Amino acid sequence: MENAALLSAIVKNAIDGIITIDDLGTIESINPAACKLFDYFPEEVVGKNIAMLMPSPHAGKHDQYLKNYKTTGKPSIIGVGRELVGLRKDGYQFPMKLGVSEVQYAGRAIFAGFIHDLTQQKLDEERLKNYASHLEELVEERTKSLNDTIEALQTAKEKVSHTLEKQVELSRLKNRFLAMASHEFRTPLSSIQLSVSLIEKYFESGDGINLSKHLFKIKNSVTSLTAILNDFLYVDNLEAGKVSASNSHFDLVEFAEGIIEEMQLLAKGNQNIIFAHSGIRTKVYLDKNLLRNCVTNLITNAIKYSGDTCCIDLKTQINDQGCTVTVHDDGIGIPLENQEHLFEAFYRANNTGNIPGTGLGLNIVARYVVLMKGTAHFTSSQAQGTLFTLTFPIS
Ligand code: ADP
Numbered sequence: 001m002e003n004a005a006l007l008s009a010i011v012k013n014a015i016d017g018i019i020t021i022d023d024l025g026t027i028e029s030i031n032p033a034a035c036k037l038f039d040y041f042p043e044e045v046v047g048k049n050i051a052m053l054m055p056s057p058h059a060g061k062h063d064q065y066l067k068n069y070k071t072t073g074k075p076s077i078i079g080v081g082r083e084l085v086g087l088r089k090d091g092y093q094f095p096m097k098l099g100v101s102e103v104q105y106a107g108r109a110i111f112a113g114f115i116h117d118l119t120q121q122k123l124d125e126e127r128l129k130n131y132a133s134h135l136e137e138l139v140e141e142r143t144k145s146l147n148d149t150i151e152a153l154q155t156a157k158e159k160v161s162h163t164l165e166k167q168v169e170l171s172r173l174k175n176r177f178l179a180m181a182s183h184e185f186r187t188p189l190s191s192i193q194l195s196v197s198l199i200e201k202y203f204e205s206g207d208g209i210n211l212s213k214h215l216f217k218i219k220n221s222v223t224s225l226t227a228i229l230n231d232f233l234y235v236d237n238l239e240a241g242k243v244s245a246s247n248s249h250f251d252l253v254e255f256a257e258g259i260i261e262e263m264q265l266l267a268k269g270n271q272n273i274i275f276a277h278s279g280i281r282t283k284v285y286l287d288k289n290l291l292r293n294c295v296t297n298l299i300t301n302a303i304k305y306s307g308d309t310c311c312i313d314l315k316t317q318i319n320d321q322g323c324t325v326t327v328h329d330d331g332i333g334i335p336l337e338n339q340e341h342l343f344e345a346f347y348r349a350n351n352t353g354n355i356p357g358t359g360l361g362l363n364i365v366a367r368y369v370v371l372m373k374g375t376a377h378f379t380s381s382q383a384q385g386t387l388f389t390l391t392f393p394i395s
Contacts, residue, residue, distance in 0.1 A: 017115035020103075025050045025066050028110065037096070037117055039089040050113075055087045078102050078111070083118065095122045170239060176346045177232050180358050184228055187356060188221035195221075224356060231360040234293070235345055238367050245287040245371040252316050252323065253282045259292065260314060263299045269308030273299065279318040286323070286392060290368040294376075297361040298327040298388045304355055305386070306331030323392045330385035339380065351382070365390075 011018050017034025021027050027045050035042060038053050045052065051059040069078070081099040088094065095118040103110045195214035202210040237243050260275045267273060295314070302312040306329045313328040334342060338349035343366040346359040365388075369376040374392035 017113075017117075019050065019053075019113045019115065021050045021111050021113070023066060023070065023109045023111070025063055034115055037088075037094075037115060038086060044089075053087055055085055055093050058084065059087070086115065094119050166239075173235065173239065173345060180346055181228065181232075184356060184358060185225060188224050192218050192221045228358050231358050231364065234364045235360055238364070243290075243368075243371060245290060245368075245373075247285050247287050247372070249283055249285050250288055251282050252284045252318065253277045255288065255291070256295070256314055256316055256325075259295050259299070263296065263303070266300070267303050267312070268306075271303060271306065271308065271310055271312060273312045273314060275314045275316075277316045277318075281318045284318065284323050284392070284394075286372050287368075290372060291325075294365045294368050294390060295325060295327070297365050298390075301361060302327055302329035302331065302386070304357065305329065305352070318394070320394065322394045325390045325392075326387060328385065328387045333382035333385055334378075334380040335382065339378075342378070343376070 011029075011031045014031055014033055017037045018029075018031045019027060019034050020029045027048055027050055030038075030040070030042050030045055035045075038045070049063070051062045054062060068074070078100045081097055084096055084098050085093045086096045097116040097118055099114040099116075101112050101114075103112055195217045199211060199214050202208075202214070234243075256275050256277070260273050264273050299312060299314065306312065310330055313326070315324075315326045315328070317324045332351055334349050335351055338347075338351075341347045342349070343362050344359075345363040347363075348357055348359040366376050369390055369392075372392055374390055376388070376390050378386060378388045380386035
């Protein structure tokens with residue numbers, strides 16, 4: 001008896017809800033915790049079917065569950081805890097964990113259900129899940145901003161190293177210029193110095209012929225010094241990205257004839273510059289100044305690197321494929337081993353001897369041609385001379 005009182009006190013004071021039903025599903029007892037959970041008074045539920053505490057579809061199927069168990073003896077929930085949904089009197093549904101045990105008492109089966117409210121646990125789980133996904137979002141956001149920062153840093157690094165590379169290249173060019181200038185300036189400067197002292201002498205003796213000879217020499221030396229400085233300025237401007245092609249329509253034949261006329265004056269001894277054009281069209285759309293610089297550079301080289309008696313051919317051609325300008329000479333040629341680097345700044349072949357030069361002209365030509373979207377190449381042999389070809393697309 002004492003045991004029964006103890007048991008009843010335990011059931012009454014249990015934190016979890018405890019409900020007993022008979023084998024037809026009729027509620028026989030309900031403890032205060034279960035009443036609180038479902039918001040019923042005991043008299044409202046005792047004697048009624050347990051289905052009233054379940055939402056559909058379980059409510060409609062509960063009787064069948066019990067019947068199945070009775071006929072097959074196979075439990076679906078008995079002995080196993082399961083998470084289900086409870087239905088409160090006001091229709092509110094709440095999550096709960098239900099454990100059912102079968103008790104044989106006084107010759108009949110009684111089912112006791114132990115109900116643990118999962119509302120708080122589910123809320124906590126939900127909060128945790130939300131917090132986790134918020135954290136994930138935060139991590140994703142931070143990762144993205146970190147990646148953006150890394151990318152920006154990378155771009156800045158590339159920019160800095162590009163600038164640095166440019167600086168290094170520029171200072172390398174300037175160093176090479178100094179080396180070249182100290183070498184190439186010496187000849188015209190000492191020639192000027194010598195001519196000046198001779199002029200003094202010829203002036204005293206009134207030797208007009210020698211006077212004008214040395215004045216001419218000074219003029220030539222100044223021209224070649226100016227040419228060296230100009231070449232360096234052109235390269236410097238190209239390096240600084242200050243040069244761009246500014247195309248216009250002009251007559252290539254008129255243009256070439258003008259150049260021939262000027263260049264013939266600079267040719268040595270019996271050097272003959274001959275021009276020929278092929279193709280019906282004569283108009284081109286190129287940068288006149290850049291092209292003039294290219295052609296005069298090539299002809300100057302042909303003059304410089306050929307003997308006193310020779311022919312230098314300037315040929316132009318315009319057809320459907322494009323416009324071609326070639327300069328051919330039968331001078332000293334370019335040794336095979338020097339040909340690979342010929343368009344590099346300050347590069348000179350090893351057969352130039354004491355022919356003056358800076359090694360800048362061809363570098364300027366190649367870069368100007370690229371600015372006009374053309375290509376420059378050459379073939380050369382020490383036996384047959386040199387042929388430079390500039391090709392431009394027709395537009
Ligand atoms: P440079 O002032 O030395 O002539 P360039 O850049 O114009 O400089 O030419 C580079 C080098 O290419 C020359 O030093 C020379 O070795 C070689 N070169 C250029 N044109 C000719 C040519 N027509 N015949 C032989 N060598 C040439």
